[in-house]
Amino acid sequence: MNEMSVAEIMPVLYRGVLDVVASLEARNNRREAARIRAEATRVYSRAWNLDAARQLRSLCERATRASLAPSGGQSRYRQVLELLGRRAHAPEMRPDMRTDMGRRPV
Numbered sequence: 001m002n003e004m005s006v007a008e009i010m011p012v013l014y015r016g017v018l019d020v021v022a023s024l025e026a027r028n029n030r031r032e033a034a035r036i037r038a039e040a041t042r043v044y045s046r047a048w049n050l051d052a053a054r055q056l057r058s059l060c061e062r063a064t065r066a067s068l069a070p071s072g073g074q075s076r077y078r079q080v081l082e083l084l085g086r087r088a089h090a091p092e093m094r095p096d097m098r099t100d101m102g103r104r105p106v
Contacts (some may be wrong), residue, residue: 006048007059014044029066036063092106 004012017040024033036059043055
């Protein structure tokens with residue numbers, strides 16, 4: 001068997017956690033992302049053993065679950081519109097993302 005050693009797998013697991021944490025931040029779930037990142041950094045900074053690898057894997061799974069959960073908050077775009085007292089043009093679609101661009105077929 002060619003199993004990876006803990007020293008080989010720890011950086012891969014840590015990078016995986018950080019990638020999913022970035023996804024959480026992009027979904028405006030910064031608080032949970034900060035908690036998971038701090039815990040991952042704490043684990044990664046200590047002894048690299050099987051227990052640490054399990055903890056990083058668990059953190060990666062936790063972050064993945066959190067990123068897949070429906071976000072309870074509004075998008076940043078919707079928050080700004082609400083502050084300005086305006087409405088979005090179409091549900092879940094910003095004006096700069098419209099595909100028809102107001103054109104009619106020729």
